[in-house]
Amino acid sequence: MGDELDISKLLRQRRFIEPPPEYFDKFLRDFRRRQRAELIQRSAWEIFWDRIASVAPHFRVPQYAYAVIAVMAASASTFILTRPAPVTNQVAVAEAPATFSLTSPKPVTIGDTRAVSTRPTGPLPSHYVLPSRPVSNEQPLSF
Amino acid sequence: MDDAPEIPDEELVARTQAGDPDAFDELVLRYSKRLYGLIYNMTSNHEDTNDLLQEVFAKAYRSIKGFQRKSSFYTWLHSIAVNMTINFLKKRGRRQSTSIDDEEAGLQFDKEFLEATEGSDPRREANLSELQQRLNEALQKLSHEHRAVVTMFDIQGMPHAEIAKILRVSEGTVRSRLFYAHRQLQNYLEEFIKQ
Known part of the structure; x- marks a missing residue:
């Protein structure tokens, strides 16, 4: 090859570089010690996560499943964003008298309780007069 | 054994x-x-x-x-x-x-290498050592991916197919990375050789 340098041959020589022979025995001892230390220090969550991470790449998910999930997610978000605002009865509630409540400690007064004579003069509010006793299908009480 | x-x-x-x-x-x-x-x-x-x-x-x-x-x-x-x-x-x-x-x-260097180089003249040995040092420096200048391919193929002697599996690339990619890396190393070391 003349002047041309044989890179492959030079690189092959690097195959022979290695640490002293005792290194690998020490390495194994260190590895065992480290494993034990790691087992003690690691939380249950970390151990669980490692298990999941090691198994997850082997899950076989069909390719179309990702497409289905994506379409479903897109449909759901479109529905949420475009649906009309729900009709509420907030106005009616707001206008209702706040005084009426079944649990209110104050007695509830319906209508005008003042004596007629003390009421301010003026046209009386419209009222109805019953022409006779109200009709009842009940039998009159007899003792 | x-x-x-x-x-x-x-x-x-x-x-x-x-x-x-x-x-x-x-x-x-x-x-x-x-x-x-x-x-x-x-x-x-x-x-x-x-x-x-x-x-x-x-x-x-x-x-x-x-x-x-x-x-x-x-x-x-x-x-x-x-x-x-x-x-x-x-x-x-x-x-x-x-x-x-x-x-x-x-x-x-392990026994096999020492036996292979034993008896060689000191000047050549010194040159070889320096050349290896230069080669190491040149290797460090390669990208990580190119260095990985060179290490596995040239230093460890793995076949292209095995390297392709390890790196999850095609064999063609392995070959092209090798070609490029060798050319780079050649360029880096050329000056030293010419001296």
């Missing part, structure tokens, strides 16, 4: 998965030397290599329950090592970490 036949990786993996930690120790002993070479040639730092090697085996041990033997244990373990080393190198960024040279770290 023991006369007893070597227990196959598959059996050791199955025993580890069944909860036998000694079986995993056997796998550590079997692969630590090879993985050391892989990581060291990518990081060029003994301390980083030692730490990474520990982490690689720790991760492999934690994940071995999920290993479904679709590839060989060898390929799976090398994938972990290469990915962790590349991630480490990306984090390390441009921090210079080649200050520890091979002698300081207690690294040495």
Whole structure:
């Protein structure tokens, strides 16, 4: 090859570089010690996560499943964003008298309780007069 | 060398998965030397290599329950090592970490290499040593991905197909990365050779 340098041959020589022979025995001892230390220090969550991470790449998910999930997610978000605002009865509630409540400690007064004579003069509010006793299908009480 | 036949990786993996930690120790002993070479040639730092090697085996041990033997244990373990080393190198960024040279770290060429170079003249030996140092510097200038390919193919002698599986790229990509990396290394070392 003349002047041309044989890179492959030079690189092959690097195959022979290695640490002293005792290194690998020490390495194994260190590895065992480290494993034990790691087992003690690691939380249950970390151990669980490692298990999941090691198994997850082997899950076989069909390719179309990702497409289905994506379409479903897109449909759901479109529905949420475009649906009309729900009709509420907030106005009616707001206008209702706040005084009426079944649990209110104050007695509830319906209508005008003042004596007629003390009421301010003026046209009386419209009222109805019953022409006779109200009709009842009940039998009159007899003792 | 023991006369007893070597227990196959598959059996050791199955025993580890069944909860036998000694079986995993056997796998550590079997692969630590090879993985050391892989990581060291990518990081060029003994301390980083030692730490990474520990982490690689720790991760492999934690994940071995999920290993479904679709590839060989060898390929799976090398994938972990290469990915962790590349991630480490990306984090390390441009921090210079080649200050520890091979002698300081207690690294040495093994018996086979010493026998092969024995008897050569001292000048040639010095040149070779310097050339190796330059080569190491040149390797560090390659991108992490190119360095990984060169390390696995040229230094560790892995076939293209195996490297492609480990890196999850095509064989064509492996070949093109090798071609580019060799050309880069050639350029880096050319000046030294011409001297």
